[in-house]
Amino acid sequence: MKLSITVGALAAATASAFMAPSTGLRGQVSTTSLQALAEGVTPIVIGLAADSGCGKSTFMRRVTSTFGGDQCGPLGGGFGNGGWETNTLVSDMATVICLDDYHLNDRGGRKISGLTALNTAEQKFDLMYEHVRALKEGKSVMKPIYNHVNGTLDAPEKIEPTPVIIIEGLHPFVDERVRDLIDFSLYLDISPAVKLNWKIQRDMEERGHSLESILASIEARKPDFDAYIEPQKQFADYIIEVLPTDLDPEDKKTLKVRAIQRKGVPDFSPTYLFDEGSEITWIPSADKLSSPAPGIKVAYRQEEYFGNDVAVLEMDGNFDNIQELVYVESNLGNTNSKFYGEVTQAMLSLADSPGSNNGTGLMQTLAAFAIRELYNKKAAAAKLASNKKVAAAAA
Ligand SMILES: Nc1ncnc2c1ncn2[C@@H]1O[C@H](COP(=O)(O)OP(=O)(O)OP(=O)(O)O)[C@@H](O)[C@H]1O
Numbered sequence: 082m083k084l085s086i087t088v089g090a091l092a093a094a095t096a097s098a099f100m101a102p103s104t105g106l107r108g109q110v111s112t113t114s115l116q117a118l119a120e121g122v123t124p125i126v127i128g129l130a131a132d133s134g135c136g137k138s139t140f141m142r143r144v145t146s147t148f149g150g151d152q153c154g155p156l157g158g159g160f161g162n163g164g165w166e167t168n169t170l171v172s173d174m175a176t177v178i179c180l181d182d183y184h185l186n187d188r189g190g191r192k193i194s195g196l197t198a199l200n201t202a203e204q205k206f207d208l209m210y211e212h213v214r215a216l217k218e219g220k221s222v223m224k225p226i227y228n229h230v231n232g233t234l235d236a237p238e239k240i241e242p243t244p245v246i247i248i249e250g251l252h253p254f255v256d257e258r259v260r261d262l263i264d265f266s267l268y269l270d271i272s273p274a275v276k277l278n279w280k281i282q283r284d285m286e287e288r289g290h291s292l293e294s295i296l297a298s299i300e301a302r303k304p305d306f307d308a309y310i311e312p313q314k315q316f317a318d319y320i321i322e323v324l325p326t327d328l329d330p331e332d333k334k335t336l337k338v339r340a341i342q343r344k345g346v347p348d349f350s351p352t353y354l355f356d357e358g359s360e361i362t363w364i365p366s367a368d369k370l371s372s373p374a375p376g377i378k379v380a381y382r383q384e385e386y387f388g389n390d391v392a393v394l395e396m397d398g399n400f401d402n403i404q405e406l407v408y409v410e411s412n413l414g415n416t417n418s419k420f421y422g423e424v425t426q427a428m429l430s431l432a433d434s435p436g437s438n439n440g441t442g443l444m445q446t447l448a449a450f451a452i453r454e455l456y457n458k459k460a461a462a463a464k465l466a467s468n469k470k471v472a473a474a475a476a
């Protein structure tokens with residue numbers, strides 16, 4: 082993902098606020114968004130870590146549309162986009178900042194240093210920390226821009242604080258000071274075989290790159306990915322792991338997706354299947370959730386991940402019809418939905434996005450709802466505290 086976003090305003094902890102239309106205008110903040118900040122709602126910071134090409138843009142679209150945005154397509158954005166303007170996507174509720182903007186050197190500079198952009202020595206962590214802290218304190222910042230078309234560092238742009246600040250990219254959890262500012266952290270863990278398939282689909286089929294160049298680029302990035310990106314998994318509250326299916330060893334396209342959800346995170350309750358805390362493997366009836374071969378399997382387990390207790394929700398296989406997903410949804414608990422079937426409705430609203438027929442779309446939607454709930458809880462607590470203050474002053 083090569084952009085930053087500001088998305089749909091949230092004045093209070095109500096569902097209707099999430100339905101507010103987004104302005105979709107970079108650099109402008111809506112009255113409701115300002116109102117939320119004025120009411121003492123401290124912006125929450127969400128961190129999303131993943132390698133390039135691992136579905137961050139796709140995931141962000143699900144998150145921003147959950148916040149009542151316009152699905153927040155990039156305003157500039159993306160490799161090969163001649164109209165590239167900025168890494169920042171803006172609407173009126175949430176700002177999504179792409180951390181590529183904090184690269185230390187431009188592309189030419191990295192040729193001289195001999196380091197890749199994955200190397201932590203190539204990031205400006207002091208500036209990243211100062212900016213995230215300032216935004217969380219409700220102050221605007223002048224954020225640099227890394228231009229992916231030219232490989233240059235362009236003139237900085239002004240970013241205003243919004244109720245939700247999302248920082249996404251290669252290194253959101255490397256710097257301890259930045260980590261401490263993050264309220265909820267997510268990691269997209271895409272297995273090498275799946276990453277290769279997605280890269281082939283995008284870079285070969287859509288961008289005309291050769292298979293050799295894609296393989297060479299993955300190979301060249303691997304040592305630094307292993308050294309600097311992957312270790313951040315241990316700091317994530319919510320990991321979406323994407324693996325080849327277990328249902329058919331020959332099948333290289335079907336996916337098994339695991340939402341690894343840390344227990345004990347403030348304002349976050351992991352989604353469960355049927356019975357919280359249990360161990361379940363479920364093959365839904367094909368009459369209620371039809372699927373192409375090799376079928377579909379849902380599971381729920383209690384595991385340990387980097388020494389932390391986690392609840393894991395799994396979906397292996399594809400489904401034919403998104404509407405039928407409501408059968409699975411009706412058996413999930415802690416989905417953070419506002420009404421019956423909202424998860425399925427959110428999936429339907431982005432039916433054309435990659436992963437809408439499998440667990441990637443489902444887990445991303447559940448994560449998006451968890452972020453919304455986290456904000457709602459923090460906003461409600463801030464409002465309560467502010468009301469108490471007003472009442473105490475009046476007494
Ligand atoms: N859930 C999914 N299922 C299938 N393919 C997917 C999925 N998510 C992403 N992809 C594929 O991977 C490609 C990269 O996705 P996306 O642009 O969202 O990743 P990104 O992390 O934002 O990439 P970059 O950082 O390089 O801009 C997409 O073009 C799409 O083909």
Ligand SMILES: O=C(CO)[C@H](O)[C@H](O)COP(=O)(O)O
Binds near residue numbers: 082181188199
């Ligand atoms: O990993 C990346 C983005 O997440 C890119 O490789 C990095 O930002 C450098 O970009 P470019 O190759 O356009 O110079």
